[in-house]
Amino acid sequence: MNFGRLRQLAHLAAGFREFARTPLTRDQAVAIIRRQMAERETSFLENARRLIYDVPSNPYRQLLLWAGCSAGDLEASVRSHGLEKALEQLRDAGVKLSLDEFKSRAPICRRGLTIETRASDFDNPFLGGHRLEGTTSGSRGNSTRVAYDWEFITEESAHELLLYEMHGVLDAPTALWFPVPPGIAGLHNLLMNLKLGRTPAKWFSQTPTDAMTLEARLALRFIGRPRPEFADLAHADQVVAWLASVRPGVVRTFGSSAVRIAQAALETGADVRGSVLFAGGEPLTELRQRFIASAGLKVFPRYVATEAGLVAAACPECSTGEMHFYRDRLAVVEQDGSLLFTALTPHTGKIMLNTELGDCGELTSKPCRCPFGELGFDLHLSHVRSNEKLTIEGMTLLTAELQAVIEAVIGRPDCCQVWQTQDERGLNKLVIAVSPDVPDFEETRFVGAVLDHLRRGRPGSALAADVWQQAGTLQVVREQPQLSGGQKLPALRRNASAGR
Ligand SMILES: [Zn+2]
Numbered sequence: 093m094n095f096g097r098l099r100q101l102a103h104l105a106a107g108f109r110e111f112a113r114t115p116l117t118r119d120q121a122v123a124i125i126r127r128q129m130a131e132r133e134t135s136f137l138e139n140a141r142r143l144i145y146d147v148p149s150n151p152y153r154q155l156l157l158w159a160g161c162s163a164g165d166l167e168a169s170v171r172s173h174g175l176e177k178a179l180e181q182l183r184d185a186g187v188k189l190s191l192d193e194f195k196s197r198a199p200i201c202r203r204g205l206t207i208e209t210r211a212s213d214f215d216n217p218f219l220g221g222h223r224l225e226g227t228t229s230g231s232r233g234n235s236t237r238v239a240y241d242w243e244f245i246t247e248e249s250a251h252e253l254l255l256y257e258m259h260g261v262l263d264a265p266t267a268l269w270f271p272v273p274p275g276i277a278g279l280h281n282l283l284m285n286l287k288l289g290r291t292p293a294k295w296f297s298q299t300p301t302d303a304m305t306l307e308a309r310l311a312l313r314f315i316g317r318p319r320p321e322f323a324d325l326a327h328a329d330q331v332v333a334w335l336a337s338v339r340p341g342v343v344r345t346f347g348s349s350a351v352r353i354a355q356a357a358l359e360t361g362a363d364v365r366g367s368v369l370f371a372g373g374e375p376l377t378e379l380r381q382r383f384i385a386s387a388g389l390k391v392f393p394r395y396v397a398t399e400a401g402l403v404a405a406a407c408p409e410c411s412t413g414e415m416h417f418y419r420d421r422l423a424v425v426e427q428d429g430s431l432l433f434t435a436l437t438p439h440t441g442k443i444m445l446n447t448e449l450g451d452c453g454e455l456t457s458k459p460c461r462c463p464f465g466e467l468g469f470d471l472h473l474s475h476v477r478s479n480e481k482l483t484i485e486g487m488t489l490l491t492a493e494l495q496a497v498i499e500a501v502i503g504r505p506d507c508c509q510v511w512q513t514q515d516e517r518g519l520n521k522l523v524i525a526v527s528p529d530v531p532d533f534e535e536t537r538f539v540g541a542v543l544d545h546l547r548r549g550r551p552g553s554a555l556a557a558d559v560w561q562q563a564g565t566l567q568v569v570r571e572q573p574q575l576s577g578g579q580k581l582p583a584l585r586r587n588a589s590a591g592r
Pocket of ligand 1: 407408409410416460461462463464465
């Protein structure tokens with residue numbers, strides 16, 4: 093840790109004291125959302141000016157000017173057609189970023205224009221030294237650093253407050269079941285709860301707490317409560333025992349970990365009826381929701397993206413897999429099923445303008461009687477799924493990245509194929525088909541080598557290796573990879589049978 097970082101941490105510590113000293117009230121929460129709804133066009137234009145047009149090197153600026161859209165043109169378009177229409181026009185003119193472009197894994201190439209970018213080109217320059225940095229628990233390639241600031245988390249807490257309230261658990265004891273840092277999900281959830289004056293009673297961590305860096309350890313000690321306790325995926329019964337002791341309680345966790353809680357409750361016969369699980373980080377399929385409900389638990393999906401923060405969540409009226417899109421914080425338009433996001437708050441860590449986060453989903457407009465509906469969140473997002481990455485047990489990896497690791501282990505290309513499947517509980521497994529003509533192949537050794545390879549990679553992939561090993565996520569079948577559609581390899585084949 094260098095001096096500069098120490099000084100940043102000191103700033104952060106001072107910011108945290110102020111942040112936690114003044115819990116958000118319901119009136120304030122509603123006021124934040126109402127203001128953001130009223131100002132969404134103005135905020136968008138202000139961000140476009142300050143973060144994009146005023147920064148000559150900004151890639152979005154170059155793209156906008158390439159498309160012939162000056163700051164004045166943009167304002168005129170938004171004022172006359174509305175924000176979403178203006179974004180659609182930009183999208184159609186080529187002003188949008190694929191996930192690879194946003195992650196600087198590929199240059200931005202349009203006709204007559206090539207922009208080489210670095211991941212930091214998309215950072216919000218106004219977060220300065222007061223920001224909180226973290227790595228994603230999952231990962232999307234070479235950029236995993238994300239910054240949050242206190243205003244950003246305060247804005248998010250407003251949505252969380254209403255969410256707790258509408259599910260009737262505003263005062264219920266709450267536990268987190270997320271990995272300790274470097275994964276950001278646990279810290280993010282902790283801070284939002286602290287802003288509401290709801291200190292979680294417990295923080296269970298799927299990863300060992302003694303593996304934390306000194307910096308993370310100091311930060312958690314400074315925050316004070318709760319102290320993370322190690323409870324890996326095989327010990328969901330610890331979470332269940334806690335839930336049974338406080339019934340009804342709330343657990344915030346990944347979708348797959350929520351399934352494990354239900355499984356442990358069914359196995360131990362613990363009475364957890366009426367408790368609520370908020371599940372984010374990966375899609376909550378109908379199969380998973382049904383399984384969790386069979387243990388007497390209520391489960392509601394949330395959609396959170398590391399770069400965008402909170403995106404959507406389900407109210408009690410939402411049907412399975414459906415969520416209210418947080419229109420005050422973000423705008424979304426769709427292209428061939430892919431979701432393109434635009435950040436509206438000036439406090440977001442990454443600048444997003446028609447930016448893909450690698451997810452697909454369906455958008456529908458309809459009224460709802462819940463507080464979100466009353467505040468104007470009439471856009472519903474459903475069937476959200478990843479189109480470029482694998483998320484299993486809350487750990488995200490690019491399909492291409494995993495493919496590369498597997499091929500490196502086998503030592504030759506085009507001899508394997510990866511797809512995702514679900515077991516009878518709705519838990520995702522990763523099936524690796526290895527061509528029968530690969531010689532000297534031994535399954536256990538192969539899986540071990542793939543995990544070791546991932547561990548030597550980025551912090552995100554190392555974390556995924558640990559969690560996937562515990563979960564027995566990787567399964568191997570010997571079969572010929574199938575080529576299709578002109579792709580080199582169809583990397584992901586969904587809903588296939590598990591084989592084996
Ligand atoms: Zn609703």
